Amino acid sequence: IRDIGVTGVQTCALPIFFECSRRLVGTFAVLIVLLLVAEVRADVRLPGFFSDHMVFQQQQPIKIWGWAEAGEQVKVELGKASVQTKAGEDGRWMVELPAMKASNDATTLKVVGENRLELKDILIGEVWLCSGQSNMEWTVNRSTNAKEEIANGNHPLIRHAKMAHRPSMVPLDDIPSTWQVCSPETVANFTACGYYMRSEEHTSELQSRQ
Numbered sequence: 001i002r003d004i005g006v007t008g009v010q011t012c013a014l015p016i017f018f019e020c021s022r023r024l025v026g027t028f029a030v031l032i033v034l035l036l037v038a039e040v041r042a043d044v045r046l047p048g049f050f051s052d053h054m055v056f057q058q059q060q061p062i063k064i065w066g067w068a069e070a071g072e073q074v075k076v077e078l079g080k081a082s083v084q085t086k087a088g089e090d091g092r093w094m095v096e097l098p099a100m101k102a103s104n105d106a107t108t109l110k111v112v113g114e115n116r117l118e119l120k121d122i123l124i125g126e127v128w129l130c131s132g133q134s135n136m137e138w139t140v141n142r143s144t145n146a147k148e149e150i151a152n153g154n155h156p157l158i159r160h161a162k163m164a165h166r167p168s169m170v171p172l173d174d175i176p177s178t179w180q181v182c183s184p185e186t187v188a189n190f191t192a193c194g195y196y197m198r199s200e201e202h203t204s205e206l207q208s209r210q
Contacts, residue, residue: 044113048176153187
């Protein structure tokens with residue numbers, strides 16, 4: 001448009017410029033309206049630490065929660081279990097699935113509202129909260145025989161999720177984290193204390209099944 005004003009005929013350049021400006025303004029207005037409409041609708045979502053590869057505690061009712069549009073119908077499926085609920089006025093929802101037995105067979109968590117979420121490779125087993133001071137943050141790559149342990153760290157039934165430091169005076173229901181499958185590529189940054197205790201049990205379980 002600037003080139004038209006400089007090199008074109010002046011009596012034509014300004015009307016073309018103004019016409020282009022009106023069209024651009026109209027286009028921007030449509031885009032802004034569409035963006036606002038998209039932001040108003042709240043997609044169903046889960047807490048930040050719900051991800052592929054996560055583990056739910058065995059033999060205990062499984063609580064799953066999240067957020068959606070107020071009044072939105074939400075259906076949750078985990079394996080063969082299924083339950084429905086409706087988001088409250090504040091957009092929050094929660095369901096409780098029946099307790100399940102531990103299994104080496106992974107399943108899928110499905111959450112369906114106006115949109116659809118699928119978390120894959122979900123296990124039912126033991127969930128350990130490794131909480132404490134720096135001893136729990138001591139990682140495998142800083143431990144004795146770290147090189148050997150990392151090379152042999154192929155334990156796909158062991159999963160790890162590290163929670164960031166989030167000081168709070170009240171319980172938090174939404175914090176970011178990602179579950180990782182134990183492998184030579186990931187185990188280096190696992191909590192050493194939790195990893196060594198679980199890997200010993202894991203090895204004993206595998207040997208007992210042989």
